[in-house]
Amino acid sequence: MKKQIVVIGLGRFGSSVCKELYGMGHDIMAIDSNPETVSTMSDYASHTATADATDEGSLKSLGVRNFEYAIVAIGDDLQASVLCTLMLKELGVPKVWVKARDQQHQKILERIGADRVIQPEYEMGVRTAHHIDSEKVVDYINLSENYSIIELAASKKVIGKTLGELNIRKDYGCMILAIKHGEDVNIAPLLEDSIEEGDILIAMGHKEDLKRFEDKGL
Ligand code: ADP
Numbered sequence: 001m002k003k004q005i006v007v008i009g010l011g012r013f014g015s016s017v018c019k020e021l022y023g024m025g026h027d028i029m030a031i032d033s034n035p036e037t038v039s040t041m042s043d044y045a046s047h048t049a050t051a052d053a054t055d056e057g058s059l060k061s062l063g064v065r066n067f068e069y070a071i072v073a074i075g076d077d078l079q080a081s082v083l084c085t086l087m088l089k090e091l092g093v094p095k096v097w098v099k100a101r102d103q104q105h106q107k108i109l110e111r112i113g114a115d116r117v118i119q120p121e122y123e124m125g126v127r128t129a130h131h132i133d134s135e136k137v138v139d140y141i142n143l144s145e146n147y148s149i150i151e152l153a154a155s156k157k158v159i160g161k162t163l164g165e166l167n168i169r170k171d172y173g174c175m176i177l178a179i180k181h182g183e184d185v186n187i188a189p190l191l192e193d194s195i196e197e198g199d200i201l202i203a204m205g206h207k208e209d210l211k212r213f214e215d216k217g218l
Helices: 011-024 035-040 055-061 080-092 103-111 120-133 170-171 208-218
Strands: 004-008 026-033 048-051 069-072 095-099 116-118 137-140 148-151 174-182 184-188 201-205
Touching: 004 011, 004 116, 011 069, 026 120, 035 048, 035 174, 055 080, 069 080, 080 095, 080 103, 120 137, 148 170, 148 208, 170 174, 201 208
Parallel strands: 004 026, 004 069, 026 048, 069 095, 095 116
Antiparallel strands: 137 148, 148 201, 174 184, 174 201
């Protein structure tokens, strides 16, 4: 379904979010205080505007309150990012996602009502570490301090076996949410479904259990 999204701050992060969402067919308004930056985005957004996102009048006149989502990607200007987030929430934007530069910034944003805070460098660093730690890990999503979802490449140990035979839930306490086979994704694998060469298992569980599964079960 087409979503109405306003992206504020068109640096590396904001512009890539904007381009990707516009490419997916969503309705995007791209805002930055720098007119040159705004002009580079005219082909990648439904509407563009040059405005200071800390100015309530500008946000109102651009009609941001009518958007379902706002992405605040104002880089290092903590004050501007906080002020803009606060105003978007006060204007009633239902989902405000904000890029934070560090933990302190994240805490402030959470306190003032940001619906989701993203620390791209930190999050990417964690993912990279997991990729290096285990070459079996294809992708990694942190759910909380203790739980995560990982994509694991099927090893020889599991190829040809069914989920029932592997008994991953009982032995490791992890759930196999899906099995990727090329472009196909089996999103509700059954106990009788078997794992083939080249498959990727999407597993959810406690980080310690997932690590055990990765080390011993695969
Ligand atoms: P990144 O690390 O994602 O590249 P940058 O710090 O380079 O982020 O970019 C942040 C963007 O936010 C810049 O394009 C800047 O012009 C824009 N910006 C900064 N302050 C404001 C503001 N008050 N209103 C609108 N845009 C802003």
